Amino acid sequence: MNWQPVKNISTTLQQQIINWFTTQLGQGDLTPGMRLPSQRLLALQFNVNRSTINVVMEELKARGLIETRTGDGTYISEDSWQLLWKETHPKWQQHIDFSVHKPNDDTIQLINEYEQYEHIIRLGTGELSPSLIPTKQIEHSLRELSLTAPVLGYSVPQGSKELREALCHYLQKRGIHTTTNNILITSGALQAFQLIALGLLQPGSFIFQQEASYLNSVHSFQSAGMRMTSVKINEQLQQTLLTKKRNNQGLFYAIPTLDNPTGHCWSNTKRRLVLEACKALAIPIIEDDVYHELLFQPDNELPLKAYDQSGHVLYIGSVSKTLSPGLRIGWIVASESVIKRLADIKMQTDYGSSALSQQLVAHWLQSGMYEQHIKQLRHDLHQRAEFVEQLLQRYIQPYAKWQQPNGGFYIWLRFEKPIINKGLFLELLHQNILINPGYIYQPNDFHHLRLSFAYASYEQLEQGIRQLALAVKQR
Amino acid sequence: MNWQPVKNISTTLQQQIINWFTTQLGQGDLTPGMRLPSQRLLALQFNVNRSTINVVMEELKARGLIETRTGDGTYISEDSWQLLWKETHPKWQQHIDFSVHKPNDDTIQLINEYEQYEHIIRLGTGELSPSLIPTKQIEHSLRELSLTAPVLGYSVPQGSKELREALCHYLQKRGIHTTTNNILITSGALQAFQLIALGLLQPGSFIFQQEASYLNSVHSFQSAGMRMTSVKINEQLQQTLLTKKRNNQGLFYAIPTLDNPTGHCWSNTKRRLVLEACKALAIPIIEDDVYHELLFQPDNELPLKAYDQSGHVLYIGSVSKTLSPGLRIGWIVASESVIKRLADIKMQTDYGSSALSQQLVAHWLQSGMYEQHIKQLRHDLHQRAEFVEQLLQRYIQPYAKWQQPNGGFYIWLRFEKPIINKGLFLELLHQNILINPGYIYQPNDFHHLRLSFAYASYEQLEQGIRQLALAVKQR
Numbered sequence: 001m002n003w004q005p006v007k008n009i010s011t012t013l014q015q016q017i018i019n020w021f022t023t024q025l026g027q028g029d030l031t032p033g034m035r036l037p038s039q040r041l042l043a044l045q046f047n048v049n050r051s052t053i054n055v056v057m058e059e060l061k062a063r064g065l066i067e068t069r070t071g072d073g074t075y076i077s078e079d080s081w082q083l084l085w086k087e088t089h090p091k092w093q094q095h096i097d098f099s100v101h102k103p104n105d106d107t108i109q110l111i112n113e114y115e116q117y118e119h120i121i122r123l124g125t126g127e128l129s130p131s132l133i134p135t136k137q138i139e140h141s142l143r144e145l146s147l148t149a150p151v152l153g154y155s156v157p158q159g160s161k162e163l164r165e166a167l168c169h170y171l172q173k174r175g176i177h178t179t180t181n182n183i184l185i186t187s188g189a190l191q192a193f194q195l196i197a198l199g200l201l202q203p204g205s206f207i208f209q210q211e212a213s214y215l216n217s218v219h220s221f222q223s224a225g226m227r228m229t230s231v232k233i234n235e236q237l238q239q240t241l242l243t244k245k246r247n248n249q250g251l252f253y254a255i256p257t258l259d260n261p262t263g264h265c266w267s268n269t270k271r272r273l274v275l276e277a278c279k280a281l282a283i284p285i286i287e288d289d290v291y292h293e294l295l296f297q298p299d300n301e302l303p304l305k306a307y308d309q310s311g312h313v314l315y316i317g318s319v320s321k322t323l324s325p326g327l328r329i330g331w332i333v334a335s336e337s338v339i340k341r342l343a344d345i346k347m348q349t350d351y352g353s354s355a356l357s358q359q360l361v362a363h364w365l366q367s368g369m370y371e372q373h374i375k376q377l378r379h380d381l382h383q384r385a386e387f388v389e390q391l392l393q394r395y396i397q398p399y400a401k402w403q404q405p406n407g408g409f410y411i412w413l414r415f416e417k418p419i420i421n422k423g424l425f426l427e428l429l430h431q432n433i434l435i436n437p438g439y440i441y442q443p444n445d446f447h448h449l450r451l452s453f454a455y456a457s458y459e460q461l462e463q464g465i466r467q468l469a470l471a472v473k474q475r
Numbered sequence: 476m477n478w479q480p481v482k483n484i485s486t487t488l489q490q491q492i493i494n495w496f497t498t499q500l501g502q503g504d505l506t507p508g509m510r511l512p513s514q515r516l517l518a519l520q521f522n523v524n525r526s527t528i529n530v531v532m533e534e535l536k537a538r539g540l541i542e543t544r545t546g547d548g549t550y551i552s553e554d555s556w557q558l559l560w561k562e563t564h565p566k567w568q569q570h571i572d573f574s575v576h577k578p579n580d581d582t583i584q585l586i587n588e589y590e591q592y593e594h595i596i597r598l599g600t601g602e603l604s605p606s607l608i609p610t611k612q613i614e615h616s617l618r619e620l621s622l623t624a625p626v627l628g629y630s631v632p633q634g635s636k637e638l639r640e641a642l643c644h645y646l647q648k649r650g651i652h653t654t655t656n657n658i659l660i661t662s663g664a665l666q667a668f669q670l671i672a673l674g675l676l677q678p679g680s681f682i683f684q685q686e687a688s689y690l691n692s693v694h695s696f697q698s699a700g701m702r703m704t705s706v707k708i709n710e711q712l713q714q715t716l717l718t719k720k721r722n723n724q725g726l727f728y729a730i731p732t733l734d735n736p737t738g739h740c741w742s743n744t745k746r747r748l749v750l751e752a753c754k755a756l757a758i759p760i761i762e763d764d765v766y767h768e769l770l771f772q773p774d775n776e777l778p779l780k781a782y783d784q785s786g787h788v789l790y791i792g793s794v795s796k797t798l799s800p801g802l803r804i805g806w807i808v809a810s811e812s813v814i815k816r817l818a819d820i821k822m823q824t825d826y827g828s829s830a831l832s833q834q835l836v837a838h839w840l841q842s843g844m845y846e847q848h849i850k851q852l853r854h855d856l857h858q859r860a861e862f863v864e865q866l867l868q869r870y871i872q873p874y875a876k877w878q879q880p881n882g883g884f885y886i887w888l889r890f891e892k893p894i895i896n897k898g899l900f901l902e903l904l905h906q907n908i909l910i911n912p913g914y915i916y917q918p919n920d921f922h923h924l925r926l927s928f929a930y931a932s933y934e935q936l937e938q939g940i941r942q943l944a945l946a947v948k949q950r
Contacts, residue, residue, distance in 0.1 A: 012710045014714065015710070015713060018755075055714065059714070059717055062717055091757060092813055095676065095677075095724060096816050098676075098724070099677055100676070100699050101673035101820045101823070103819055104822065109819060112819075112822055115629070116631045128628070130624030130625060130628065131624070133624045135627055142618065142620060142622075143617065147610050147617075148605075149606070149608045149610045151801060152608050152610055152802070153602055153605065153608065153799070153800055154590070154795075156590075157587055187826075187829075190825055191825040194823075194825070197575070198576035198698070199571065199576050200567070200570045200571060201570065201573075201574050201575070202573035202574060203575060218823050220823065220824070223673070225575070235486065235490070239530065242537060246537075249573070280493070284570070311567075324628070324830070325627070326626060326628055326827075326829070327831065328825060328826065328827065328829045328830075335567060337567050337568070338567055341567075341571050344578055344584060344587075347579065348576070348694050349666060349669050349695070350661075350662040350663055350666040350825075351662075351663055351665055351803065352801075353662075353803065354803045354828070354831060356617075356829060356832050357831050
């Protein structure tokens with residue numbers, strides 16, 4: 001130990017000694033298990049104060065590089081080498097493991113990953129087929145947008161006034177009469193959940209929902225500490241909610257029209273039951289209404305929001321299922337106090353949604369292009385649904401049951417045997433077929449599969465469903 | 476009490492009785508303080524089982540409408556009327572008060588609100604003046620975008636490949652050599668913070684930063700339970716960090732080039748100190764580099780990320796300060812494991828950023844339009860900075876000190892007396908002048924004010940600074 005630190009340079013004496021120490025250790029000049037001289041001796045050797053050595057020792061100890069054995073002096077730790085090499089890289093896995101947000105379920109991560117590849121047949125995708133997105137019309141309509149500098153600046157907290165005005169008008173046809181102050185523009189419906197989770201709910205709150213639920217496939221609420229609870233919607237609902245909730249806060253999540261993943265529509269009675277039970281217990285309702293435009297035949301059922309006089313319903317809409325998910329435009333309709341709160345958090349989260357996307361959607365709503373497009377889309381989806389039903393009858397009928405879809409994207413297949421498990425998922429993935437198994441919507445449900453007739457091409461649908469039938473047959 | 480519930484209809488007996496009870500109460504037929512008959516008698520009167528009555532009583536009790544006085548039977552609660560009327564509306568304030576996310580500071584909420592109004596002179600706004608946003612060019616470039624259906628679909632988790640490729644190329648000029656797998660597109664820099672807070676940090680982690688810090692004006696980290704801690708950057712930094720952090724996780728937030736709110740640039744020594752201290756302690760660094768393009772003269776200082784061989788630095792960029800905040804496009808450059816994790820959370824949060832915005836930014840980067848625009852912008856901002864400095868010398872010199880800005884948007888005024896408080900903020904707001912007081916960046920700092928020369932018009936700057944001087948003079 002002939003080295004000594006240099007005085008009067010910008011690196012402190014402590015730091016120089018620590019650096020020297022770790023270099024020696026890294027080079028193998030100091031080895032694990034070695035006994036160090038006493039602090040007094042070290043101070044002499046390095047020609048520094050005892051207090052300097054003391055600080056150095058404390059830091060090395062904190063980093064686990066040395067250890068004190070009572071009554072027996074200080075040693076270089078047995079695992080100091082490992083620690084030293086670890087230290088040069090941040091411990092990301094540790095950071096990730098202890099952080100707030102839940103990772104996506106493993107199956108969902110695989111779905112997200114494999115959806116990128118073009119050769120994959122996507123039987124479960126909740127997205128419009130590329131052929132159903134009016135790409136050329138959107139491209140063309142970009143030329144008709146007239147932008148202003150304020151539009152391209154930071155947005156007002158609630159989002160583009162123009163878009164909110166267009167939405168007020170549009171929502172009237174759905175039986176919802178509201179004002180621009182009751183609307184918040186979000187980056188899709190998913191962000192609306194995130195804002196509600198962070199802005200309106202106490203950790204430990206209950207999120208009530210039907211058994212198979214889209215919400216189980218995303219983690220906005222779980223990551224914020226909410227408890228997902230399935231309930232049956234029947235005459236006892238109010239009692240059930242009360243019993244489960246007790247003194248906690250609660251919130252009811254519902255897709256009354258064209259549910260995800262089941263594709264079902266609620267009867268008027270079911271709507272009334274939920275609305276009344278939640279009203280009586282002051283449980284707010286999230287009404288997710290992103291599919292309603294895609295009913296093949298209008299069913300005359302109004303959304304819950306249309307009956308909501310007292311602000312119980314947080315109504316969510318979006319153009320992701322009808323025009324383009326890439327635009328990332330959705331909205332929440334709610335009481336002013338709620339909108340103000342959620343807008344404040346949105347400002348803290350991402351300062352608003354894309355001005356270009358907002359302008360474009362406003363333009364499509366105002367010009368009537370949106371409505372016209374939807375008509376065509378409904379027709380095309382209906383055709384696809386009929387085609388897929390034929391395929392199901394041909395290939396899947398022996399193994400599963402389903403309801404005829406009356407809109408949207410999905411058929412909820414119920415297989416007699418509990419075979420829709422991770423093994424089947426992986427087996428099909430190996431054949432380049434991606435399915436959305438029921439267990440991502442309801443833990444431990446191995447009977448169901450969400451089939452989407454909206455995404456894959458006709459050829460792919462035929463091939464995919466045939467191969468699905470084969471895989472199922474062998475189980 | 477002649478009424479009786481009806482059997483064999485869809486509403487349960489319990490529910491009918493509860494509804495009857497609340498109706499009677501609402502009509503004033505039952506009044507607070509009234510004593511109820513015993514459960515046995517009620518069961519007889521309503522011609523139902525004792526157990527039915529029991530459930531009804533429990534629910535009414537849970538809702539606070541009735542109360543049991545020991546040994547003295549059951550009464551209608553004194554505040555039952557209030558409760559009844561309250562119940563018809565969800566208790567939103569209670570929801571808000573107990574929820575996860577912190578509200579914006581009151582002053583910041585006022586700033587967000589008043590920034591909407593055109594008659595307000597915005598002296599502190601961290602945003603390009605409408606005249607500096609290349610609105611017509613952006614509008615024109617929309618015509619040059621060629622969209623495809625996959626682009627308008629749901630994005631891959633990391634965002635547009637085209638934009639990430641363009642960024643790889645662009646970042647090389649900044650001394651950062653990276654790949655598309657190391658980049659995540661975010662909806663502005665602010666969302667990057669949110670993702671890091673949720674995806675990489677344990678609640679209780681320390682966020683280290685300089686004293687006055689932009690991060691104190693947003694709540695991404697605080698709302699996720701992190702502890703904001705100011706540190707001085709000097710030779711003792713490593714020791715300071717170690718002492719404060721102990722066994723907790725930590726993260727260092729830095730804007731080494733054109734800091735917000737101070738506008739200062741770090742020396743090479745300061746950069747080295749932070750990088751070395753954080754490396755030694757395995758503390759990741761967030762390097763917020765959104766202003767660097769706006770240096771009036773290139774200063775030859777490379778970003779920390781350019782020296783980062785081991786993935787310690789999470790590098791953040793954006794076009795919000797240079798092109799248009801309304802596009803909502805930013806990015807994070809980091810290790811693949813980190814990008815994968817943050818991309819997963821982004822998928823759960825909002826399914827990606829606007830495809831239109833991403834395409835547009837890619838187009839501006841690829842075509843060289845971005846670089847050309849920046850040159851002009853730098854020139855214009857420099858002129859504005861010089862104009863404002865003249866105004867400061869004329870009006871503010873007696874009361875405050877500042878450093879000549881060498882880029883960006885801001886001058887960090889230090890007033891001799893601690894007069895930049897909420898009172899002054901409100902007084903100026905009353906005169907239609909909006910300032911960004913130092914206390915939103917550093918609690919209890921009443922000496923500073925962040926002046927922005929980027930937003931207000933020349934006339935407004937003159938008028939605003941003159942009025943600011945008048946207000947200050949009187950204190």
